[in-house]
Amino acid sequence: MSQVAVAPLAWRGWGVSCIGPGHRRASLPNQDAWLLRHTLQGELLVVADGLGSRALSHLGARAACAAAFEALALTQAGGGAPDIAILLATLHARWLARVWPHDPRTCATTCLLALRTGPHLILAQLGDGMVLAGGAGTGPDFMLASTADDFSNQTDCLRDRHEPQSWRAAQLCAADWGGVLLCTDGIAADLTPGRESAFAHALFAQTRNSSARSQRREARRWLGGWPVPGHTDDKTIGCLLAPKENSNA
Numbered sequence: 001m002s003q004v005a006v007a008p009l010a011w012r013g014w015g016v017s018c019i020g021p022g023h024r025r026a027s028l029p030n031q032d033a034w035l036l037r038h039t040l041q042g043e044l045l046v047v048a049d050g051l052g053s054r055a056l057s058h059l060g061a062r063a064a065c066a067a068a069f070e071a072l073a074l075t076q077a078g079g080g081a082p083d084i085a086i087l088l089a090t091l092h093a094r095w096l097a098r099v100w101p102h103d104p105r106t107c108a109t110t111c112l113l114a115l116r117t118g119p120h121l122i123l124a125q126l127g128d129g130m131v132l133a134g135g136a137g138t139g140p141d142f143m144l145a146s147t148a149d150d151f152s153n154q155t156d157c158l159r160d161r162h163e164p165q166s167w168r169a170a171q172l173c174a175a176d177w178g179g180v181l182l183c184t185d186g187i188a189a190d191l192t193p194g195r196e197s198a199f200a201h202a203l204f205a206q207t208r209n210s211s212a213r214s215q216r217r218e219a220r221r222w223l224g225g226w227p228v229p230g231h232t233d234d235k236t237i238g239c240l241l242a243p244k245e246n247s248n249a
Contacts, residue, residue: 001021011043011116014212014218015238020186022232029058031109032184032236035065042116042174044072045238049129050109051157052233060099060107064158067094068113081120088124104160111158114240115181119179124169130188131168132200135180136242141197144168175233177214179204180240186233190226207241215239239244 014130031050036043048064071090077084091111099107111126123144125131131144145168156166181200181226191199207215221237 009243010038011205011240011242012212013043013045013155013240014191014207014215014238015045016216016223017153017232017236018220018223020234023234031058031061032064032234033061034236034238035069036238037069041118043240044069045114045180045182045240047112047129047182047184047238048109048193049236051155054106056102056106056109057109059102060109060158063095063107064109064111067091067098068123070094071196072115076117081117081122081171084122084124084171088164088167089162092158108159110155112182114182116174116240119174121172121174124167126167126186127157128185130183130196132181132196133172133177134179134200135205136176139176140236142172143196144170153216178242182236183237186235187237190231203239204241207239209215
């Protein structure tokens with residue numbers, strides 16, 4: 001008897017972005033952005049954090065999210081997983097096209113993405129923030145290393161030139177993971193070191209037991225009451241949750 005391949009079930013997702021107190025007081029826009037798209041092959045989640053020192057970084061962050069989706073459409077031939085290097089180079093090219101005619105240096109932004117396509121899970125990170133895949137069941141978690149340079153106080157970002165060596169990326173087997181969490185530095189930098197997984201798994205559990213709309217509403221509530229004294233930064237978070245067949249995150 002021949003066996004018929006069964007397509008993986010869709011993952012659920014949500015995202016929220018809240019302007020920081022510093023930008024609100026200065027009447028500046030939220031410089032973060034996020035995007036979630038469901039495709040025939042899977043899901044794409046993108047989070048971007050415009051550099052605060054750049055005048056048009058809010059436009060750059062929005063452009064990064066849109067460019068990631070355009071790059072996926074251009075590189076995912078035949079429904080398989082795109083080549084990561086080609087995907088990221090195409091993302092940069094589409095970002096440059098979207099920020100034109102502005103100087104790309106004024107639109108600089110970080111970019112974090114998670115792409116579940118069929119049995120594959122692709123994670124990529126440029127700049128600071130956090131990209132974490134939660135192990136299914138009792139499996140270990142996986143977190144991409146940040147590209148932030150603490151010594152020089154500079155953050156890698158989308159800029160005029162594509163710098164593939166500045167990206168961190170990984171391709172994993174989607175069935176091994178219960179969920180993925182992306183968040184900008186406004187959240188990641190305030191987490192207690194070593195507690196990132198606990199934070200992520202708490203959100204995975206909440207997401208599994210509520211609708212995306214309810215989870216967005218709840219996230220806006222606790223982001224609005226962020227408990228770290230003196231925080232000023234914008235805060236953006238996005239979550240993808242695997243189907244129950246991957247076992248509990």
